[in-house]
Amino acid sequence: MKHIHPLKALLIGYLGYIGLGWILLCLPWSQGSGQVGPLDHLFTATSAVSTTGLATVGTSNSYSFFGQIVILALIQMGGIGYMTLGSFILLARNRELPAARKNVARWAFVLPEGFNVVHFVRNVVLFTFAIEFLGALGLFFAFRSAGVENAIWQAIFHSVSAFCTAGFSLFPDSLEQFSTNFWVLSIVAMLSVSGATGFLVMSDLFGSLSGKRDRVTLTTRIILHATGWMIVVGWIGLFLLEPSYRNLSNEDRVLASGFQAMSALTTVGFNSTSIPTFAHAPVFLLLLMMILGASPSGTGGGLKSTSVSAALATVWSTLKGRSNVTFWGCEVPAHRLTMAFSSVVFYVIIFFAGGLVLLCLQPEPMADVLFEAASALGTVGLSRGITGDLTPLSKFVVIALMFIGRIGPITFGLALFSGESKPLEMEDLAV
Amino acid sequence: MKHIHPLKALLIGYLGYIGLGWILLCLPWSQGSGQVGPLDHLFTATSAVSTTGLATVGTSNSYSFFGQIVILALIQMGGIGYMTLGSFILLARNRELPAARKNVARWAFVLPEGFNVVHFVRNVVLFTFAIEFLGALGLFFAFRSAGVENAIWQAIFHSVSAFCTAGFSLFPDSLEQFSTNFWVLSIVAMLSVSGATGFLVMSDLFGSLSGKRDRVTLTTRIILHATGWMIVVGWIGLFLLEPSYRNLSNEDRVLASGFQAMSALTTVGFNSTSIPTFAHAPVFLLLLMMILGASPSGTGGGLKSTSVSAALATVWSTLKGRSNVTFWGCEVPAHRLTMAFSSVVFYVIIFFAGGLVLLCLQPEPMADVLFEAASALGTVGLSRGITGDLTPLSKFVVIALMFIGRIGPITFGLALFSGESKPLEMEDLAV
Ligand SMILES: [K+]
Ligand SMILES: [K+]
Structure with a gap:
């Protein structure tokens, strides 16, 4: 593996995980009541x-329950992988590396000197399990009071x-049956926002709030501002634009539009209201939000809030x-900026x-097909x-x-x- | 007018032209057989x-005939304005201005020293009328042999x-009635490509081809390559993707797809085949092409081939x-690059x-509404x-x-x- 480019190794690693998941999902013990073909198992993995x-x-x-455990394990692994890698990149960015160091920069090495990888990964895993445990606990009570069967497994899975x-x-x-259930949607929203923001930004924020540090790093600040503004704008947009929300009470309308923008x-x-029946304008707004996406240090996909901020800041400067772009x-x-x-x-x-x-292969309206493409690419x-x-x-x-x-x-x-001969400056990948 | 920013003056100038055209089109002498409201006259202007x-x-x-003359005059003025302004920008870019000069750079001044504006505009106007005369002559014969009534006016107008x-x-x-008329479509295509490429690039190209100069400027080279490649890719794409073209003979299919990509x-x-009946994939391809657009020195709109080239070159470099972007x-x-x-x-x-x-206001499918928006913004x-x-x-x-x-x-x-206090570097606007 020494002669493989780290990014190629990353690709191969993920392909391996997907392959392993595929095999496990194809096993007889994973099957439920329906007949699922191998291509669909690959899709699920x-x-x-x-x-x-x-x-x-x-x-x-x-x-089956076993199949669902496999799926949850694949999700958990994908999520933690996302966050640790994203965090490494951000850590590296918050620090100017010496020029000599930059030239030999490699995936695992572009980190602050004295940085303890094992320590960091342990913290990420602990953070993940702690939040997931609290979330599952909250969801268990919320699900049970909503009369959901098998509430423990449902709470853990969700x-x-x-x-x-x-x-x-x-x-x-x-989550459409919970469209007016404040607790279920709020807990899911808090979990999603925590995951999408990521360990590094969260710990930076808490360190600052608890007075351990003077202030958050510039990257954290950009991520928090961009994420906050995008959610607020999307929230207001969906609140105003989706006609079916007008039948809801004001509280439920705020809840539904906020949850869908956050989602x-x-x-x-997740969706708490039916997406296929959305009107054109809110669908387009959702499409744009899916393309914009989450933060580089978290579990989410999309263009990332840092890239979006850089693009907007460049336009504003112009x-x-x-002549220069500042935050x-x-x-x-x-x-x-080039990156x-x-x-x-x-x-x-x-x-x-x-x-x-996809448009060549599918007969559905263009909006629905592009929505599917944006949804897949933005994960x-x-x-x-x-x-x-x-x-x-x-x-x-897809x-x-x-x-x-x-x-x-x-x-x-x-x-x-x-090529192998041109090592990357990993610090830039997160922009 | 001295204290107005040149770009604001430009805006006001165009608004004035549109207002003048609007008034002229509202006059009784401009009306044809139908009843047209003032908003539609503003739309036309x-x-x-x-x-x-x-x-x-x-x-x-x-x-009426008078109304059509007004429309043609507005088109002609818009076209020449486009080309002269675009050319000034490109001329300015092909030359590094001294730093002190840059700081006081203004619309009319960012031109090579000793540059004769009157001479240049005269050349652009001569070039325009010469090509339009030749085009009208060709179209006259093509229209007449196709049995078009009033062939002289039709030839001039088109x-x-x-x-x-x-x-x-x-x-x-x-131009749907000419969907298989090679001469009409070819002449229109040559006129459109000449206009969209613009006087400066054309004269640069002819100067080089006739041996007057060693080689074309870098900007001309980028524009010619980008335009050429985009038309070829669009041509092949439409040829393969549009199902209705499969009913045409091979020659007609090449003609139809080439004309529509060029268009x-x-x-x-112009359209030589019916756009509303296009399939999803070619509509999406057309949408993308309309966004990409033409060249900064010509009469066309869109993102411009130079910006598109810069974007692609940046991706390729990354x-x-x-670390640097080169052509x-x-x-x-x-x-x-920032610009x-x-x-x-x-x-x-x-x-x-x-x-x-538009999606909030119109009930039509999202694809059709976005197509209209892209078409309007890309002119x-x-x-x-x-x-x-x-x-x-x-x-x-719209x-x-x-x-x-x-x-x-x-x-x-x-x-x-x-603000007035921050003069622009006009050289960058063409990117
Ligand atoms: K997801
Ligand atoms: K046009």
Whole structure:
């Protein structure tokens, strides 16, 4: 493995995990009541490892309890992998490495000196399990009082699925039966936001709030501001634009629109109201939110809040006639803007390419097909209801989009194109 | 006028032209057989000055001969304005200005020293009329042999409309009756490509071909390569993807797909086949082509081939692990990449905002509404057939998109946000 580029090794590693999950899901013990073909098992395995949550078959009836445990394990692994890798990248960015060091920068080495990887991973795992335990506890009581059967397993499954922003659900209609259940939706939202924000930002924030540190790092600040603003704008947008929400009481309307905006932006992908019956404008808004996505240090997908912030800051600088791009007075280095530019453009290229191929294969309206492509690439898992009707070829395309979305399009591209002789500056990948 | 920012003056100037055109089109002498309201006259005037070609009413039956002359004059003025301004920008870019000069750079001054503006504008006007005359001559013979009535006026109107990439037509179904007429479509295509490429690039190319100069400038080379490749890719894409083209003979299929790709990319917006009956995948491809658009020195709209090239080159550099972005070995300065980044992002923001508002106002499928928005912002004029069904508010939105698309979104933004105290570096606007 020594001569394989670290990014290629990463790709191969994920392919291995998906392959392992596929084999396990194909086992007789994993099967539920329905007949599920091998392509659908591959789809489920990829959707779980990529924490997307798109499903061609119903998770609760197509898989046995053992099968569901396999899916949850794949989700958990995908989620922790996401967060540790993302955090490493952010840690590396918060620190200027000496030039000599940069030149030999490699995946595992671009970390602050004296940084204890084992220690860090242990903290991430502890953080994950602690939050998931609390979430499961809360969901257990909420589910039980809502009369849900098998509340313990349901609580564990949905807590992990929410924190890892996977959005897999054992209920046949995601969380639609809880559309007015404040506690279920709030707990799921808190889990999703924690997971999508990630350990590093959370610990930075808590360190600052508890007075351990003077203030949060610039990256944390950007992530928190961008995530907050995007959720608020999406929330208000969905509140105003979705006609079916007008039949709800004011409280339920606030809850429904807030949950759905949170769901698209954290890329968790649960739905508390029916997405296929949404009107055009809110569907388009959801589509945009799915493309924008979550934060680089967390479990979510999409373009990432840091890239989006860099893009907006660049536009703002240009409009104000400034020659440099700044956040709160801190100038963003040119090479990082270039990387943000590349990430955004490459993401859009992959989205357009995947969308175009799907449009050739699927008969559904363009909006629904592009929604599916954006959902897969952003590892969101919301759907206009066409996932079950995908042709075999389309399933392969969606599988590829989920996989690329999981790795991150620009990282995927770098893994394909980078020669061994040109080590990457990993610090830039998170932009 | 001395204290108004040049870009604001530009905005006001175009608004004035549109207002003048509006008044002229409202006059009794301009009316044709139908009843046209003042909002539709404003729509026509904006569509003509912005050389878009979207029409809420039929040009040939709603306007008298005098009205058609007014429309043609607005198109001609919009087209020449486009090309002269675009050329000034490109001229300025091909030359590094001294730093002190840069700081006082203003619209009219960012030109090579000793540059004769009057001489240049005269050349552009001569070039325009010469090509339009030749085009009209060719179209006259082509129309006459096709049995078109009033062939002289039709030839003049369509020649000017093609060269200015306006796409206005006096035929009720654009050029659909000529879908297999090689000469009509070829002449229109040559006119559109000449106009969209622009005087500066054409003269640079001819200067090089005739041996007057060693080689074309870097900008010309980028524009020619980008335009060529985009048309070829679009051509092949439409050839393969549009199902209705499969009923055509091979020659006609090549002609139809080539013409439609050219039409979207030069943003002329004529159609020789019916766009509303296109399948999903080719519609999406057309949508993308309309967003990409033409060249900064010509009469077309869209994101411009230079911005698109900069974006692709940046991605390529990142994927290859290079720290700088180059074209044929020439490094692109960082501030120009930043400007390209801003242009692309701001264009997409305006497109999304306009699309979202239109989706709130229009009941048609999302694809058709977004197609209309992209067509308006790119000043293309292709439509899925919803232009006539736009609500009054939607018409205002489309008018705004055409106007912004005409000025160029980033230029529009600069005009709004730039204070007088911060002069712009006009050289960058063309990226
Ligand atoms: K998800
Ligand atoms: K046009």
